[in-house]
Amino acid sequence: MALRIAIVGPGRVGIAFARRFVRAGVDVLGFVGRDRARTESSIDGLGADRANLKVLTWPDVHSAHVVVFAVGDEELPAAIAAATSVGGRHCSLWLHTSGCHGLDVFAKAQRLGVRVGALHPLLPFSGSVPPQSMQGALALLLGEPRSMRLLHRLCAQLELRAIVCSASGSSEHNRPLYHAACALAANGATALFGLASELLQRAGGIANDDGDRIAASLMHAAVAASEQHGAGPALSGPVRRGDAETVAAHLAALNAEQKTAVPAYVALMNGALRLARDQGLAPVDCERIASALSLLRPTS
Ligand SMILES: NC(=O)c1ccc[n+]([C@@H]2O[C@H](COP(=O)([O-])OP(=O)(O)OC[C@H]3O[C@@H](n4cnc5c(N)ncnc54)[C@H](OP(=O)(O)O)[C@@H]3O)[C@@H](O)[C@H]2O)c1
Known part of the structure; x- marks a missing residue:
């Protein structure tokens, strides 16, 4: 069956997902955004990958088999509430990309008969550097059993490698703690890189580019050894x-x-x-x- 996907949130993750889905031949209907002009401009930014993407309204979302909520963590409950207020296509899959929220955020939507899940891409989308390939990066999947097959299929279309969270409820998976660890590993590493590069420059006698190279080389080596042998032995x-x-x-x-x-x-x-x-x-x-x-x- 050809999938039709609607994306809520034309931001960094939403746009990156749309680009990859379009390249995989998936029928992406378009975006629901908060502001029409900003949403149009984000779609224009996709250039050749914009395909037939349109600015969508909530009722348009009804014809989608998959609704991806890629809005900020704070805005997610309101976006889901807005979508729920106009109903949902029975058995469609509603998923979010947040690392901070579990499935509880979909509690009311589930009463509409939609399937729910979360596909948390485990790589940084900064928006200020050219979009990196998602190929081979990991994504954590969380979902009802009836959502998992489709979540895996979407992951493959995004060229992400799935890791499945086995927890069935929020008591078994501390989502904010999980997300704190992800933020430390990604954003903490970026901050550490910035700090080490700055100190190397302050030390004197080292060109800026060389400072970045030294920090990158040490961090790569430390991470590679930790991954292979564990943090303690490394x-x-x-x-x-x-x-x-x-x-x-x-x-x-x-x-x-x-x-x-x-x-x-x-x-x-x-x-x-x-x-x-x-x-x-x-x-x-x-x-x-x-x-x-x-x-x-x-x-x-
Ligand atoms: N960035 C990352 O590295 C990364 C990595 C993994 C997961 N995630 C997760 O992915 C989600 C999106 O992150 P992001 O970095 O892509 O955020 P973002 O760049 O700030 O984009 C969020 C988008 O959602 C739109 N939006 C907000 N509320 C909305 C609503 N009620 N209805 C429709 N659109 C709405 C915003 O529109 P406006 O123009 O009005 O602001 C914006 O276009 C978050 O849950 C985040 O935790 C992000």
Whole structure:
């Protein structure tokens, strides 16, 4: 059966999904947006991939087999309520792309007889860099059993690799905690990259581009080793060696040159200390590192 898809939210994720669905030959009807002009302009931005996409109203959504809600986390309940107020096509699949919400947000819509699910793409869509290929990235699927087959099919059309969340209710899957972990891994890594690059430039003698290359190279190596062996075994550096003097020297340099980086350094090195302790760092060395990390409070 040829699928017809309507997308609610012509933003970063909605547009990226539309582009990929159109390229996969799926019949994308168009977008429901909050503002007609902004929605038209987002559709125009798809260029050759705009196909026959139109600005949709809620009643138009009725003819879709799949409704993708790609609105912000705060706006999702209102968008679903607006859609629910005009009814739903029996057995159509309503899914959202939010990492923060579970399926509870669809509670009223389920009474219309629609199937529900969530397809959370596990990659960043920043909007300010050229759209990256989704090919091979992961997506976490959450859904009623009767939604899963179609969720898998949509994932394949988006060229995403599915991971299935086995929880059947919100008591078994702490969605905000899951999303906090995703935000740390994605946005936290971006922030860490930015901070490390900035400090490398401040250190002097290193060209800006080289600072980015150094940060990227170290982060790639650390992530690759952690993925292969686990974070504990992959840990290296002064905390792992129990070298408290070096840690103290780092903190003194940061305090002198970039005070705002001190809390980040302390928080992350305390995390490293927990890993090092689990890896067998001697208690006396753990004590010395902990005391070096607690000695310095940034001065104003
Ligand atoms: N960005 C990412 O990296 C990423 C990754 C994975 C998952 N997600 C999830 O995907 C969802 C969308 O994120 P995004 O980054 O694409 O957000 P976004 O760029 O801010 O886009 C949201 C879009 O939804 C529209 N909108 C808001 N309320 C609406 C409503 N009631 N009816 C119709 N349209 C409405 C907004 O229109 P206006 O022009 O009026 O604002 C905007 O076009 C979020 O749940 C997010 O958590 C995002």
